[in-house]
Amino acid sequence: MIKHDISKYKHIWVFVEHENGEVARVSFELLTKARELAKDLDCEVHAFTVGDKVEQFKDEVFKYGAKKFFIIEDPILKDYMTEPYRDSIVYLIEKYKPEVVLIGATTLGRDLAGTIATVLQTGLTADTTALDIDPKTKNLLMTRPTFGGNLMATIFCPDNRPQMSTSRPGVYKAIEEPVKGEVIKEKFEFDKAKYTKKILEKIIEEGEKVNLGFYDIIVSGGFGMGSKENMKFVQELADVLGGTWAASRKAVQAGWAPQTRQVGQTGQTVHPKIYIACGISGAIQHVAGMKSSDVIIAINKDPEAPIFELATYGIVGDVLEVLPKMTKMFKEKLGKA
Amino acid sequence: MHSLVFIKQVPDAAQVRVDYETGTLIREGVPAIINPFDKHAIEAAVRIKNEFGGKVSVVCMGPPMAEDALKEAMAMGADNAYLLSDRIFAGSDTLATSYALWAGAQKIIQEEGPVDLFWAGKQAIDGDTAQTGPGIATRFNIPLITYVVDIKKVDPENKTIEVVRLVESGQEVMEAPMPCFLTVEEELNTLSYAPLPYLIRAAKTPVKLLNSSNTEIDASQCGLKNSPTKVKKAFTPPKRERGEMLEGDSLDAILNTLYEKITPVLKQMGKVQ
Numbered sequence: 084m085i086k087h088d089i090s091k092y093k094h095i096w097v098f099v100e101h102e103n104g105e106v107a108r109v110s111f112e113l114l115t116k117a118r119e120l121a122k123d124l125d126c127e128v129h130a131f132t133v134g135d136k137v138e139q140f141k142d143e144v145f146k147y148g149a150k151k152f153f154i155i156e157d158p159i160l161k162d163y164m165t166e167p168y169r170d171s172i173v174y175l176i177e178k179y180k181p182e183v184v185l186i187g188a189t190t191l192g193r194d195l196a197g198t199i200a201t202v203l204q205t206g207l208t209a210d211t212t213a214l215d216i217d218p219k220t221k222n223l224l225m226t227r228p229t230f231g232g233n234l235m236a237t238i239f240c241p242d243n244r245p246q247m248s249t250s251r252p253g254v255y256k257a258i259e260e261p262v263k264g265e266v267i268k269e270k271f272e273f274d275k276a277k278y279t280k281k282i283l284e285k286i287i288e289e290g291e292k293v294n295l296g297f298y299d300i301i302v303s304g305g306f307g308m309g310s311k312e313n314m315k316f317v318q319e320l321a322d323v324l325g326g327t328w329a330a331s332r333k334a335v336q337a338g339w340a341p342q343t344r345q346v347g348q349t350g351q352t353v354h355p356k357i358y359i360a361c362g363i364s365g366a367i368q369h370v371a372g373m374k375s376s377d378v379i380i381a382i383n384k385d386p387e388a389p390i391f392e393l394a395t396y397g398i399v400g401d402v403l404e405v406l407p408k409m410t411k412m413f414k415e416k417l418g419k420a
Numbered sequence: 421m422h423s424l425v426f427i428k429q430v431p432d433a434a435q436v437r438v439d440y441e442t443g444t445l446i447r448e449g450v451p452a453i454i455n456p457f458d459k460h461a462i463e464a465a466v467r468i469k470n471e472f473g474g475k476v477s478v479v480c481m482g483p484p485m486a487e488d489a490l491k492e493a494m495a496m497g498a499d500n501a502y503l504l505s506d507r508i509f510a511g512s513d514t515l516a517t518s519y520a521l522w523a524g525a526q527k528i529i530q531e532e533g534p535v536d537l538f539w540a541g542k543q544a545i546d547g548d549t550a551q552t553g554p555g556i557a558t559r560f561n562i563p564l565i566t567y568v569v570d571i572k573k574v575d576p577e578n579k580t581i582e583v584v585r586l587v588e589s590g591q592e593v594m595e596a597p598m599p600c601f602l603t604v605e606e607e608l609n610t611l612s613y614a615p616l617p618y619l620i621r622a623a624k625t626p627v628k629l630l631n632s633s634n635t636e637i638d639a640s641q642c643g644l645k646n647s648p649t650k651v652k653k654a655f656t657p658p659k660r661e662r663g664e665m666l667e668g669d670s671l672d673a674i675l676n677t678l679y680e681k682i683t684p685v686l687k688q689m690g691k692v693q
């Protein structure tokens with residue numbers, strides 16, 4: 084294993100993920116978290132990205148506290164493609180030597196991070212849900228769930244730099260703290276013949292893209308809802324409570340909800356103030372995505388359902404009976420009737 | 421068409437329980453299985469072989485008992501199976517694992533000939549990192565396509581493949597020249613039942629062993645010591661107390677209790693005065 088001269092590396096870098104001209108919210112969440120870490124490391128927070136036209140994102144990243152914004156622009160980077168993104172980002176990292184690199188654990192981020200870390204020959208901690216600085220060594224401590232959320236591991240990378248982590252969306256709040264930042268534009272010579280993959284077609288999923296992490300109240304429907312039509316009971320309660328609705332994977336696979344609303348290991352991780360699980364059994368892969376909610380309310384007709392093990396409040400009953408009543412009652416109580 | 425599928429043997433996560441007394445996972449009695457995603461990679465490779473000819477090789481890095489996973493892969497239709505097993509690999513993180521698998525694959529290529537398609541699962545259900553596949557692809561310096569949900573076209577003549585992959589906003593149809601590296605989702609296919617001839621061949625075909633003495637693997641890039649990431653501590657997340665079951669004479673009464681219980685939270689959010 085190659086060890087790096089770690090004294091040469093400084094500052095925290097956050098990758099600005101973008102698709103179709105829009106920055107992924109996780110990038111702002113990570114910029115916010117990075118500001119906190121930077122205080123402990125006595126360093127600055129910088130943002131970086133590559134793409135066709137990315138300078139336009141500068142106001143947004145400065146708003147979230149990035150002092151510098153490193154970019155490479157080239158038409159070849161118009162659509163995300165692993166290899167040219169990897170090569171140009173590796174160039175930036177090798178040139179400027181940040182000590183920490185944070186990337187959102189999205190499909191794009193997870194595709195990209197593993198290839199970058201391999202070229203840089205450094206450690207990469209996957210899918211983290213907590214980041215801290217070790218007060219003694221100043222190493223980044225990266226905590227992540229494994230075994231579908233049953234085991235947490237705190238991982239560090241003592242001898243290699245940068246210390247890299249992909250971090251789950253929705254874990255940190257995005258809070259603005261505007262600074263006057265500087266854009267640093269770099270050039271990278273792409274060997275175009277090297278990039279042989281082609282995107283033939285992009286199929287944008289119909290239905291809206293939802294970031295469940297935005298919401299304080301989530302009403303989630305599982306296979307126990309019985310049908311796609313019945314999902315309206317979940318949606319109605321969410322509306323009355325001013326929250327949003329979500330679903331278990333089994334409900335998504337049944338075609339009752341879009342994948343963009345799936346909670347769990349292979350969906351989104353959420354931590355709302357109130358999570359209402361309706362007709363959801365509580366499989367570990369589902370629980371992995373919602374167990375850190377403040378209050379969990381479970382409605383299930385089976386008193387032995389595992390979801391009751393972690394629910395704050397449990398109601399044994401038929402969702403088709405409980406939900407409409409609950410909606411009606413909350414509507415009155417919240418003065419929305 | 422020659423496929424090489426990387427498969428990992430993992431404990432069946434659905435059966436792993438937590439011992440909250442000791443803060444560890446209870447793995448005794450938990451069956452070891454082929455990582456579920458990897459099975460779909462085997463299935464896809466076997467289907468391509470059946471359509472276009474060629475063969476399917478599989479490799480697993482793990483302890484001697486991982487031979488079972490390789491036998492099962494042959495029962496699913498793989499032709500050759502390699503077990504990469506050596507103490508020097510113990511405790512490897514994904515950087516060291518991708519190195520060992522890449523170096524081991526060199527030997528397999530020597531013996532079985534060039535590979536057109538490399539396959540891995542999207543992620544392992546124990547380590548959960550999804551980093552090994554991208555790591556190996558980078559070391560081969562070949563195109564990587566992750567989250568594959570459909571194989572649209574294989575063109576052995578022009579050496580290209582067309583696949584559908586998941587992205588955050590939907591799907592992408594992508595074409596790549598072979599050799600390339602695919603990591604796959606479970607939606608890729610439904611597993612077929614192993615036909616009898618496969619089972620017989622699997623029983624008869626020995627798993628070939630690879631280790632540091634019969635490959636060119638550089639020990640200074642393997643194992644715990646040569647892994648940049650270190651596990652500082654592992655712990656089980658605190659168990660939540662079993663929830664309060666709300667009971668009452670009627671559903672109305674139960675819902676009233678619920679409303680009272682959550683009123684403070686609703687107030688905090690400004691939903692009620």
Ligand SMILES: Cc1cc2nc3c(=O)[nH]c(=O)nc-3n(C[C@H](O)[C@H](O)[C@H](O)COP(=O)(O)OP(=O)(O)OC[C@H]3O[C@@H](n4cnc5c(N)ncnc54)[C@H](O)[C@@H]3O)c2cc1C
Binds near residue numbers: 334366382545
């Ligand atoms: C690798 C992997 C990743 C996965 N990722 C995810 C993930 O991200 N998210 C996820 O959710 N799952 C995931 N799963 C699937 C997970 O294991 C479960 O299969 C899934 O969560 C079950 O969904 P469910 O609870 O809706 O359905 P079920 O397990 O079928 O439960 C339905 C529940 O509804 C109750 N019920 C039935 N009818 C009624 C009624 N009328 N009123 C009240 N209650 C009723 C039943 O008692 C039961 O408890 C994953 C699995 C694997 C292997």
Ligand SMILES: Cc1cc2nc3c(=O)[nH]c(=O)nc-3n(C[C@H](O)[C@H](O)[C@H](O)COP(=O)(O)OP(=O)(O)OC[C@H]3O[C@@H](n4cnc5c(N)ncnc54)[C@H](O)[C@@H]3O)c2cc1C
Binds near residue numbers: 207429540
């Ligand atoms: C609690 C814990 C946390 C960990 N966290 C990290 C971390 O954050 N970063 C890190 O670098 N390492 C980490 N590791 C080490 C990591 O689990 C191992 O390196 C492991 O060998 C591969 O990673 P994975 O299980 O995540 O597999 P993944 O990368 O998720 O596997 C993806 C695919 O690669 C192939 N594959 C993976 N392993 C093998 C194998 N042994 N043989 C053949 N094919 C294989 C399979 O096709 C599999 O579907 C952790 C280990 C533990 C115990």
